Amino acid sequence: MAPASASPQGIKREPPPGSPLAEEDVPAKRQATETSRVGTQTISFPWKTCDNVKDVDRLRIKEYAVKVAQKHCAKLKKELSFSIFEGQADAVVLGQRMLEQWIKEDDDIRKTHENFQILVGVQGPTGAGKSSFLGSLLLQHEMLPSGQDGAATAAVAKVSWNYDDTPGHQFRARVTFRPIEEIFGNLKALLQSIKRVMVLEKTVVTTVEDIEERENDIAIAEETINYELPGVKAVWKLSRQDLEMILRNKTEEESYFDIVRAILKSNQTVLGFLRGNILDYKTTSRLKLGRAVRPFLDSTPYRLQDGGQFAVWPLVEDVHIYVKSDILKSGMTLVDLPGCSDSVARRAEVTKAFAHQLDVRLVVSPIARASDEEKSQELMQSGFDEAQMKLSGKDDGRGFGIIMTMTDSINVDTYLRSTPTLKFDSRVKANLDKLNKLRAEETGLKLEIENTKLEMSKARAQKAEGMEAYIDMMEKRESQIDDERKASDELLAKLKNESLNLKSSFEEAQKYLEQLEARGNEIQREEADAKNWLHNASVQVRNWIVKRKIQEKYSAQRSKIPGADSSKPPPPVPIFGVSTNAYWNLMRDAPIAGFATLESTGYPAVKKWLLEATMSKREKHLDAVLGRYQKLMNLMRIYSKESNENEDSGLTRSSFEEVLEKTRRKFTTTIGLEISRAGAKIQLLNPLKNRDETVKTFGFEAVRIATRWGRKFPNKKGNSTKIACNTYKAIVKRHGRTYPSKTKGCPKITYNWLEDLDWDKDMNKELLKIKVPIMEAFKKVWADYLKELEQVISMELPALEESFSGILTMVSNAEYVCESNVLQLLEGLSKETSSVGFDLVDYLEEELAQTFDGALRISGGGAHVRRCDHIVQKFKRSGEDLCHPVLDRLTNKLEAKKKKIPGKLISIAQSAVEDAKQQISFFINNLIENYETDEASQARKLELQASIRAHVAEWEQGWQQREGQGDELPVVTSDTPVVVGETKIEVDDEETEETDGVVEDFGTVDQIMGGYLDEDESD
The missing domain is CATH 1.10.287 (Helix Hairpins)
Incomplete structure (x- = not known):
């Protein structure tokens, strides 16, 4: 019986919009038979049914499944690309645009997988052994600079898995330079600060107040000079005296712009780096790569062909190295950060700024100083606090760890x-x-x-x-x-x-x-x-x-x-x-005393923990990738469906799509609204929900902290030495911002008043629970959508009901993809909301600006005591009142981030409908657009479909197996390494x-x- 919406015979088949082919008359097809149905049974794959498997094993199953999918997609892509090239004249029969879209999506999935990063960074005092520690994790000895004289790492170094299998590209690196506009601005600020000091030093003042004011202004300018000058001296060989001479010789017509431009032009190699912004290296040797990138990572000079040399590190944004190291296969990107106690302020500042981006943060300190060394303790505390914020209330021992290095350095007797x-x-x-x-x-x-x-x-x-x-x-x-x-x-x-x-x-x-x-x-x-x-x-x-x-x-x-x-x-x-020395000696079969096995060096335990710490994020990524790969598999199943040669529905693409379009439009709107409504609880969540407790705690702590600002060592409870009046005033003038005091004969003391004014942040635990109602809403609407599609086909196109039921089975996979995307979105929001707290210091400075300015205006006898009292009294009178506007600022920023979520949820839901539309489009091509009048075209497509069916069958078989079973990927295994290792031991x-x-x-x-x-x- 012919469908009600189509003529029984001689219906024109319409090519897709924009197709160069004309319409042709073709005979009608009969109702689909059992052989023409797309498989209606859902095949069960281990990667979808392994929820009860142990964490590491479950991850290995999914890693392996991705490898299998990549292998078969590469084969299919090769097959499709050749067919597209050969079948340009048969674009409609072939479904060229759909196949090109399939290839594009495969490329996009592969690129997404390769660009996935879990940032694992190490911080620590200069000389703590950070680079050597990372080199041991990578099994790449001394690839990262670990200088023995002074600071080694001067720029951020990231190391990721190298996906490039091109001969000669075994080791790669990409150097990214800072924007030339930023360098230009830094040079200008340096010149202006030097000029200001020159002017102030010549200014004659008589009163004590004026002398203090001048010295404070000089100190502020010197801070900028000390920050910028080391880099300028390293790159352009310009000392402070050289710059002062340039400024003295500056004519009225010359501007700072002219001087900066002249400095930049004085080194054409540097100018070339900054204009190009990126520099790529590719080599076959670890040592060659290490030598090539070392000038960009540490103080090693960059050598020119004419024998000239200069430092490059001040110009570098970061260096991204790509190597084939097992620990990186799972998506980890190891990050080597400059030492936090580095004598060059810019290096330490780079580390501090980058640390907030890390997924896992490790503080490295030599064991001899780990429990007492001040900088190590400071980093451990800040790392712990930040991990607490990022954990969003989940205290699961992930996100932050401490590495004690040089454990072999011990006098046993x-x-x-x-x-x-x-x-x-x-x-x-x-x-x-x-x-x-x-x-x-x-x-x-x-x-x-x-x-x-x-x-x-x-x-x-x-x-x-x-x-x-x-x-x-x-x-x-x-x-x-x-x-x-x-x-x-x-x-x-x-x-x-x-x-x-x-x-x-x-x-x-x-x-x-x-x-x-x-x-x-x-x-x-x-x-x-x-x-x-x-x-x-x-x-x-x-x-x-x-x-x-x-x-x-x-x-x-x-x-x-x-x-x-x-x-x-x-x-x-x-x-x-950990002991790096013992580790490498064991690797060379020359063990040192006390370290007879690899386990005794500590590295296997660190690797195991890192895999566990990064597992959650990795698994969510794999779930999303596998869901997308299953969609590609389904599209190929539909496209290659074996049709009965007498089958003919007598439909056109446009008439078929018209039947389904009303339902699609309806549910595109409905599914977005329902999932957005289910996610409305997000707007009710407040990571600062314990506001009253927070305000009360802050009010009490702020008075105690502000009182100790009058001490020389505010963080040392047992030391009551008073701070110098000028130092106190200089900090007040900076509104409590970082100020390094340089009293003669004393070690440098860095004051961070506003960073001390902090409180514990309690991130909510409810965010990820919202996934449940969101997914329940999606499942309900999605089931209604599939049911209505089935009803429409049954009523309007009964001849296709049996064939179409198989499509609906495959379309249900959208639920898996949607759930993965929703989970990633919610975790992203969790991370974003936690990062809001990092703006706290800026907000506090703005709220306290008037208080600091008022203290600065106090003068005359006893001014210092009255300044201290002015600030402390401010906190006593209105410490809690001060807290409210700061929390309001944080809350507003959180709200702005949360408001973006409904739109993103709607986009995720609607993309599921679009995916269904794409699969139905493949079905239409298979069912309707097979032109029997052109036997050559039909033969080519039948041959392609047969080949695709064979590939899909192999793919399905590969997915049904687990790693090590059958012949699937006999060499390639999952990306989750098994941490093992033993050897034997001796050392002075x-x-x-x-x-x-x-x-x-x-x-x-x-x-x-x-x-x-x-x-x-x-x-």
Whole structure:
């Protein structure tokens, strides 16, 4: 029976809009048969049914599925590209535009996958071993600069997986330079500041107030000079004296613009870098790449062909390196940041600015300074605070960790004597006693060996004398008479017996010597084992003690977080002790004392934790990618559906689309509205929901903090030294911003008043729960949409009902893709809302500006005391009132971010409808646009469809298998590495600052080395 909406015979088939082909008359098709239906049964793939599998295994399944999809999409793309090229005249029959769209989407998915990044960055004091630590994770020794003299890393270095398989491109790097406009502005600001200092120094002032004012203005200008001058000196070789000379010789017609332009033009190579903005390197060698990029990463000079050289690091935005290192396969991008205590202010500032972008933040510090060094503690605290904000209330030990480096640097003898845990341990005593006995035995053994060798030497000499006498007697025997010969024979027999006795004695002595030497070797092995055990025990106990110290500090800190669960102890901060030196020696089969296995170096544990810490973000990305790949598979299934040769619906593309268009338009609107309505709860969420508690806490803390601003060391509770009047005034003039004090004869003190005025932020825990009602709304509307499509086809086009049911089964995959996209959107919002808190200092400065300005206007006798009191009283009177407008600013910014979400949700939902439309378009091409009048075109398409069906079948089979099953991808495996490794160990003891003076006993060595005391701690 012919469909109601179409003529039974001779219907014109319409090509897609813009097609160059004319319409042709073709015979009508009959109702679809069972053989013509697109598969209606949903195939189950492991990557969609592995929710109950362990985390790492589940990720490996999905990684492998992506590899399989990429392999088969590459084959299909090659097939389709060739067919498109060969079938230009058959664009409609072939469905050229749809195939081109399929290829484009495959390219887009691959690009999205390759550009996916999880930023894992390391911070720490200069010289902490950050670059060496990253090099060990990468298994790329000294690829990143780790200078031994002064600061090494000077610019941000990112290292990602290298997807480029082009020969000669095994190692790649892209250097991105700072915008030339920014460099221009920095140079201009430097010149203006130098000029201001020159003018101020010549200004004659008489009053104390005027002198103070001038000195403060000079200090502010000097701050800019100290920030910008090192870079200018490094690049253009211009000292401060050179710039002052340029400014003195400046004519009235010359502007700062002219001077800056002249400076830039003085080095054409630099100008070329800045104008080009990007520089690419490709090579086959890690060492070659390291040499090429080193000038852009550290202070190594860039060498010109004419022999000239200059530093480049001040011009660099970042250096992105691409290598094939296993740890990067999962999407991790390791980030090496300049040292935070670097003497060059710009380097430290770069690190501080970039740190907020990190997904996982590691603070690296040498173990000897990890628990006490001021800069390490400051970084650990800021890293911990930021991780708390980013975790959005989920205290799961992800996002922040501490790395204690140089664990092999320890004086074992000193540590054994000074640490109670080791000093009084029975196994330590037993090994020390054993070592003493072995050493005593070894001393006696050496003496015995010397005596034995001496006896052997004497025997050897006697044997030689006897042999000489024997030979001499034999020579004389020929000329002797019988009586003499008889006497000689007796003497010869005696010499022979003596020789045999000497030989026997020598052999016995030699055998005894071998036994002594064998025992000597055995003693050396036993000594090595005892030393290794003691060394390993010392390393592990020190690691445990330092780790415990740090944990105690942060356990107390976590308990103060608003809304924290006080019913149980907070989970520990992940802390790892590592030895880069021991790690690389093991890799070279030359182990050092105390580190017999790779596990003992700490690196396998760090790698395992990093994989776990980045797993959630990686899995969400994989889910989205696999959903898109399944859509591509479905499109190829539909396109290559095997049709009955007599099948003919008598429809045109336009008549078919017209039947479905009303439903599509209706649900495009409905699905967007419903999912947006379900997501309305987002607008009710408020990460600052504990506002009253926050305001109260801030009001109390602000008074305490502001009172301590009058101290020279505001963060040291036990130090009550007063701050210098001029220093206090200089900070007030800067509205509490960063000010480095440089009192003669004293170390530099950096004041960050406003950064101290902080409070704990409680990110909400509800955001990701909103996914449930959103997805429920989507599923309901989507089910209604599919049902209505089915009803429309049944009523309007009954001849296609059976064939179309298979399409609806595949279209249901949109639910999976939509859920992945919604989850990624909500997590993105969570991260964005947490980042709002980073603007706090700016808001506080604006709110306190009037207070600081008022304090600055105070003059006369006792001005300093009155300034201090003016600021403290402000907080006492209206500390809570000050907090409200700052919170309002934060809230408004959060609201602005939340308001974007409904539109994005609508876009996600509507894209699902568009995906369905695309799949139906492929169905129309397969069902309607097969022109039987052109046998050659039809034959080409049938051949293409058969080939595609074979590829799709292989793809399905590949997805049904797991890694290691069958022949699918025999070489390529998933991107999730398995962390394993063992080897064997020996090293000179080195002095360490951490000869721990802890008196209390932390437990037995067996407990610490066995990990029994760490059972409550996460990996």
